[in-house]
Amino acid sequence: MRSRTAAATAAAASAALALTTLASSPAQADNPNNSKKMTRAVTVDNVHDHLEAFQEIADANDGNRGAGTSGYEASAQYVEKTLRDAGYTTERQYFDFIYEETHAASLDEISPEARSVEHVPMSYSQPTPAGGVTAELVAPSNPLGCTADAYAGVDVAGKIAVVSRGECAFGDKAAAADAAGAAAVIVYNNAPGALNGTLGGVNPDSAPATGVTQEEGQTILDKMSAGPVTMKLVIDKTLEERETFNVLAETDTGRDDNVVMLGAHLDGVHDGAGINDNGSGSAGILETAVQLGKVNKLNNKVRFAWWGAEELGLIGSDHYVADLQANDPAALDDIATYLNFDMIGSPNHIIGVYDADESTYEAPVEVPAGSAATEKVFTDYFDKGNQAWVDTEFSGRSDYSAFIAAGVPASGLFTGADGVKTPEEVEKFGGEAGVIYDPNYHTPADDITNINMDALDIMSDAIAHATITLAQSTKDINGKSSRGKSGKPAPTVLPEGVDAA
Structure with a gap:
């Protein structure tokens, strides 16, 4: 549908x-049936x-x-x-997909220092509530944060979890943070370079998630060890199922x-x-x-x-x-x-x-x-x-x-x-x-x-x-060079589920 x-x-x-x-132009060749004619016919201007x-x-x-x-x-x-x-004759092959468009995204440290933090929101992340999430940062007892048990003994409710990349999928980390009560999760890289992560699919029962570099992660952890750190995460996005299609012709x-x-x-x-x-x-x-x-x-x-x-x-x-x-x-x-x-x-x-x-x-x-x-x-x-x-x-x-x-x-x-x-x-x-x-x-x-x-x-x-x-x-x-047995046009072979455009 x-x-x-x-x-x-x-x-x-x-x-x-x-x-x-x-785009249109006069025919470059009446029958461009070899390389020389075809490359001449396909002009860069067209x-x-x-x-x-x-x-x-x-x-x-x-x-x-x-x-x-x-x-x-x-x-x-x-x-x-x-x-x-x-x-x-053209054909359309329809399929559903998750439409994802980020309208605004920011990560800011509120205290003890006011600064903007470079980050990359995770693909398929849930959006934050209107106005974003402003909360104290907290680290799980197990820094990988792969399960809700990793937060045992930690007051995480309504806070932003900070976890390390590694051992499990990013989607597991976001789901575990949500199950533990976190309002959002920041994942820091375990190697140099930016962290461009995906949750692998849409899961409503997962915390809004973003990624930062290994260096930024260490900076955040050092500040947390010295006292409370508050940050604000905004991920304003559209995340919904839509329909699109391939265009096919032969x-x-x-x-x-x-x-x-x-x-x-x-x-x-x-x-x-x-x-x-x-x-x-x-x-x-x-x-x-x-x-x-x-x-x-x-x-x-x-x-x-x-x-x-x-x-x-x-x-x-x-x-x-x-x-x-x-x-x-x-x-x-x-x-x-x-x-x-x-x-x-x-x-x-x-x-x-x-x-x-x-x-x-x-x-x-x-x-x-x-x-x-x-x-x-x-x-x-x-x-x-x-x-x-x-x-x-x-x-x-x-x-x-x-x-x-x-x-x-x-x-x-x-x-x-x-x-x-x-x-x-x-x-x-x-x-x-x-x-x-x-x-x-x-x-x-x-x-x-x-x-x-x-x-x-x-x-x-x-x-x-x-x-x-x-x-x-x-x-x-593949060893094949000749025409089929019949000189007649062969029937179109296209996947099921296509409609004539």
Whole structure:
């Protein structure tokens, strides 16, 4: 059943969509059926036109395109109309998710010293009551605070608990603090660096929770040992169940038992337009789909996905794969490889390829067979064009995570997020050493001015090349290269629970 916000969201998005100008241009090629023709057809100007449309949508929808908002709905409508104009049938796959938006958050020491304290509220934390929680700090007898018993003999009722990271999940610490009577809990790190924690899900019976550094935790404990310490914690947020969706489309022709799949997350963070992250990947595969629709015949079906709620934990792609595993595992087996594109226009960019062959980085996940061959499609293309590139860790940090966990080969492209550019990378790509790849990552400044056109051009051509190459043959990945037995268009293979848009 649709959430109560869905109708209003869709209506607002429809109105906003009217403000956008659909990207269009004369056909670059009548039948772009090889790499040279396809890379010529997928122009950076057309890709940038899609990004300008996403920016207009964000501007008309409270400045963002986050999952569960009218900005996301309008972004999806833009993608769907562009695809339908190119001859595709689009599908929506709906799913529920927890919408979480922090409106204000602060942690202040009231006494013995008045100061503001840097902290990061835990994901899925309960909000504080209106006005926040102002209370004395207290430490459990067991500093880890994993169970209510850890507070035995401690007067914690109505106070703010201070506990160490370690031994148990953050969600357990927040639940234990609540069970002991605490009004909130501060978790300090047990190693250097900021503590960006998650409670793992919504639990109404847990105390509002935030994280601080190991250094700050020690400062707080030292003050507590000298006398009472009072702090005020404010976590003002929306935390509710909403509905969103993935947008899916695929070519009419090609083997439906040897599908090449491309994906990019369509949602951004709720703190800006999300044009590089990830309007860029979304625009890159959208223009590739438009041009691929002009090809007369494909050996392999190509499926495109614009994922929802990636920024909230890869939820859309996880749902898609889980749905196939539960309802149509054969269709999951029919995916020859998955290509992921998350940020392809970073201003201080690298030209990164997911290191599926582990030639630079040992993967923290099991790498499915065929992934190294998928990576090679990109690296061979760059090598042939004398384009410098580097490996980027095959970490499962983006929407390919669920696919590789299910044994589907994967690779993809990445121009960098919050990593710091090295002098060696400056020699290859230009830019500034010691500065992160996208200084506007997950900020309101990730807007249309944030895009590096050179990076966008290089990566868009690489997407185009890989798509048409694998649409004609995946022999190097799985030994399959020929068309299906019938020359007729294969039936659409999509998960259960999808509606025609």
